[in-house]
Amino acid sequence: MSVYLYRWGKFAFRRKWIVLPVWLLLFLLLGGLGTALSKPMSNDFSMPELPSARATDILDKHFPGMSEQFMLDAVSGTYVIGAPEGTKLTDPANRAAIDALIAKLSELDIVDHAKPLTSPVAMTEKMGCLADPDPTRCSGAPLNVLSTTAPDTVAFLTVPFAIDTVTDVTEANREAAYEVGAEARNAGLTVEISGSVAMTQEQPSGKSEMIGMAVALVVMVVAFGALVAAVVPIVTAIVGLGAATSLIMLGTSIMQVPGFTTFLASMIGIALSIDYALFIVSRYKHELAVRDSAEEAAGTALGTAGSAVVFAGLTVIIALGALGIVGVQFLTFMGLGGAIAAGFAVLTAITLMPALMGAFGKYLFKPKLPLVAQHDPEDDDSVTVGQRFGRLIGKAPWVALILSVLALGALAAPAANLNLGLPGEDSLPTTSTVRKAYDLRTEGFGEGSNGVLMVVADLAEVPEAQREQAVTALREKLESYEQMDYVTAPQWSESKQGVMLNGVPKQGPNNQDTKDLVAEARDAEAELQAEYGMTYGITGTTAIYADVDHVLLSKILPYLAIVAGAAFILLILVFRSILVPLTAALGFLLSMAATFGATVLIFQEGAFGLIEDPQPLVSFMPIMLIGLVFGLAMDYQVFLVTRMREEFVHGKSPKDAMISGYHHGARVVTSAAIIMISVFGSFIMETDVTAKSFGFALAAGVAIDAFVVRMVIVPALLVIMGKWSWWIPKWLDRILPDIDVEGAKLEQLRAQNAETVKQPVPVS
Template sequence: MSVYLYRWGRFAYRRKWIVLPVWLVLFAALGALGAALQKPMSNSFDIPNLPSERANHILDKHFPGMSQAYKFDAVTGVYVIGAPTGTKLTDQANRQAVDALVQKLNGLDIVDHAKPLVDPIAAAEQMGCLTGDRASREFVNRCSNAPVNVLNPTGADTVAVLSVPFTIKDFGAITADNRKAAYDVADEARNAGLTVELSGTIAMEQQQPSGKSEMVGMAFAFVVMIISFGAIVAAFVPIITAIVGLGAATSLIFLGTSVMEVPSFTTFLASMIGIALSIDYALFIVSRYKHELAVQDSPAEAAGVALGTAGSAVVFAGATVIIALIGLSIVGVRFLTFMGLGGAIAAGFAVLVALTLMPALLGAFGGVLFKPKLPLIAQHDPEDDSAVTNGMRVAKAIGRVPVVTLILSIVVLGLLAAPAAHLQLGLPGEDSLPKTSTVRKAYELRTNGFGEGSNGVLQIAVDLSNVAPDQREAAVTALRDKLAGYPDMNYVTDPVFSPDKAGARLEGVPKTGPNNQDTKDLVRDARDAESQFKSQYGMEYGITGTTAIYADIDHVLLGKIVPYLAIVAGAAFLLLIAVFRSILVPLTAALGFLLSMAATFGATVAIFQDGKFGIISEPRPIISFMPIMLIGLVFGLAMDYQVFLVTRMREEFVHGQPPKQAMIKGYHHGARVVTSAAVIMIFVFGSFMMEPDASAKSMGFALAAGVFFDAFLVRMVLIPSLLVLMGKWAWWIPGWLSKIVPDIDVEGARLREIQQREAESREAALTH
């Protein structure tokens, strides 16, 4: 491979005015096709075969159409109405304002008018919940699900809820005008003194990045590249390749929407991967090219050698990323599968652009690439063995006391990982939105009036088809009493039977919110009790609703982490055997990644779940899909750093250096570029902590922490320590395996042979 890349590098450098126009035409054509054939992306978040789907099937069987409200993309809306301080909703003026609001909603064109809305105060009155002994058991049973907070011991009759059906097909079809109309319809009620907030998907806007974080991250990346190259012009090359690679990948994804339904989440991971890898790979190749300019006969030869060596490493580093991202498909979640495929496409283009466009760009910039040279920056070439760099100093320190550095790195990672033992997962719900949003205000108002559990009501759907008709009421009553008896259950409503009495539905209101672990444990216990009722009555039931769905998603995603890690690490292990022609080096690379991931999870849990150090004001469970995404992203980058740092060490070993000296010289050669790449990624990812969205903050921190721990503690301390301790055994491979594994020559040994033969041929030609 190194030979082919070497020859292509020389050709592309010399024939730059052929390669660059071809790339321009391909880029423009792909962009034009993507723009012309692009179709709208899907906002579906479905996860098949969740336990909560059982409840939907039962509802569809006995209460046709009712399950639609519990679909992921269902359009829902709940108006939460609060009385002015010191008054009640039952006061005459407030009651008139509520009635006027209902009348306006009944006239709103986006509201489903198949069944007229009912004033929540009038509904509570019809239920007999505005009068009577509110402390009696009979009153509590009858009025527990009243639309007015009649059971609130300190502020009764001050908050009401009004659920409104809408005619909009699904969440993706909601427009900004729809949201405005749904919110503004309550303006008169607000002017009358009422507090009216709107929750549900009708009020939720898709969170769009502000763009500020990306700009800050890219600006810092540009500064780091200037420092790394010691020149301004060269820092533009990675930016150009990132734009071309990401643009081509995005265009191809848009083109794919013309033949299949593509989730809108797909481009999110593709953007992060495209920027990260394009910059990384450009750094590696341009840094090697800068050194080769000083030792090769011509710039074209330097470009060829740089592509044959660093380019070979790029191919296999990119392959590990692609494996990790395609591996997301094993999770069985459609949106994660497409995110992985989108990221893999971006990774593929990052490799393609680095190998084909990069040498042509080097030729186009020519002698001005590393000009103007900046004083006091990058004065020492890390490829110069006579220069004493910080990388060499660190490597020598590790070489002197490898046991100490190994133990210290493991201890630090272990201490950081400790909080991960109580990792809790959850989805970003209404309580995670900005406090200024109407959805968050509705959540808080409803919590104050009805308790936090009212924001995540459990919908229990009961199938009584196999229960004797004379036992059905007794069976449902027994179920209600069982569920109501759980310590974390606030109350369970009386059952509503289907017309044929073969089905029933109840609502259970927990004491805690949808993302609280106690609530999820309650869902688990309630489901576990089904076997008891099935054996006694033949009754079956399912539980759905926000809380149940959150618990199901957490369980599915948490259960996929270990198999995902095993498959991805196993596939990468096999690939790295071919790269390093070793057993122990790939094995330690994979084990080191497990340590860095544990430390990353621990640090993220400590700060975002436990609220340590006061960095965030509202601790909450970690986003359910973050661990899987984090593993995929950081694994790819970790293997990049492993390949680029350790291949230089192997290159020195293959060329005759003793194991310890090979580590030191390889570290000396690769430390600056790996450090620069890691620092860039840390700031690019860390800049997302500037976003107001809590999910973006935690994801940005976790990615930045993952890169930091893996690059600086694992790849640059733990792995070099192990290489010194293992000595020549680090590069051992069984004879039978050596015959099977292809010799891909990442070190570029064959390039030296080719250059030697060409030099001899030139000398012979001159002699004659």
């Protein structure tokens, strides 16, 4: 690999005015197509063959058309109405304002007028619940008549919309759906709207990317001691991220792409593009001092650091691409989006970067800034901070190892309380109308009213005389659960062979108690089926969320095993060792546990008051985090430990080889890690809570893995294990392919070329 990259590096450096226009054309072409053909992204987190799908089948059988409300691309909207303080919605003025709102809704062209709308107050009155709010009859009333603190103050109105799918909802539609309540608000009512008609798909604001790039620029100025060299990796990052994002947006024209894909691609694209360019430019700077020409230096930098970049990028691509193994469609697409960003990061580093080095020529490391980057870490005579730290670890490896493991173990402890959920209305910014509607409904009806469980029973096999008894038994069973608030009266199908009940839990959709309630209620089916012959299923947003969480949680350990196993095999190829890959994989597991613990502590448990509104971690975070941090961990393992192996092979003792490798690689790995942490951490500035938690988790994962595992635990283990670190069975050494990440074949190529030059030309 190193020889091919060496030759390409020299070509791109020399033929820069061919390579650069090609990249510009590709960038403009992808950008134009992505902008012109892109379609709205999807919030569809559905999966095939979930337990909730069984309830949908029963619903379609006995209540045709009812299941459409649970299609995740269906357009829904619920207006939540609150009375002015000190009044009730039953007061004449407030009733009149609600009637006026319904009249406005009836005139709105995006509303489906096939079903006439009824005032929630009038409907509650018709149920006989205003005068006699009996819990048995009135539990399903759209007015909070059963509230013990502020009855008759909150109501909800579900409105059918005549828009085909969520992706067809425009900003004008959202604005019209919200503004229709303007007169009611002027009359003193609180009117908020929830549902997909009001949901907006958050996209990266651009602020996070700018912050990350600004920090990266400062870090690279310090690392290179020159302004131009610090700017060039930013250029490759912009080009790589722009191309990757454009390609993802282009993909929306032919398939539904999950909305969070762009956040993920932005995080990965910026961080990897800058890091990979940093590795190559750092090596190029050193090669300029020892090679005969800048072209030779560029080729050598690409053949050595470029080889490591390709391998490191492949690990990220493989880890993200392997998400397809999980069997969850939206995770597969998100993984592919991240892999595309990683692929462009590698591509710009090994193709665009050498052309830019050729274009800037001798001005790349000018103007040279004073006081920074005074010592070349490749110079064995200079004493760097990395060398001092390596010596410290070498003096007390057991102390460094034990203290690090204990610290990470303590940090990992909160991970035992990990609770997962999907991004819902409760995770939106508190300033959004959807979140306000969620909170207002919680205030009036309890949090569980935002996550009603629809229980649908099939009574076809139940004797007609026993059907009432069977449904009563089902309702009593559901009401017996501690976490169930109440169950509404049964609604029968026309054939009397199907029945539908709504169970309202005490907690919200993402609460673990609610998920446990769903599991317990399903487990009771066997008993009722044996006694009556009745079957039933549970669906609704809450049940679907619980099903998705269960599936994703069950995939974490298999995926972790796959990734750790892949790490072990790949690192055997790189290091030609058994124990080094084993310690790398085990260190990765330790860093993952600590990362989960830190994220749970901050975002789920709200420690230190850093998060105003703690929420369960998004369900797909653990798997995505494993894939991403695995790839990044292998980056740092390769860039730091390959140099240690090289020094050992050249005759140094295990301890001296570790210190020397630390001396040469610590600065670039530290710079790369700081850039990664800054880019990922800047996403905490986003309003989307999922982006916040992802940004924090990735930043924490990089910090823990780079600075504790790769730069303390692994070097300490190399000293402790001594020569055994680099042991490999001879039979395995013979059959392993030589991928030459260190670029050893380049020296052989140079030796051959030098010998060819020395040979006298025969005289004919």
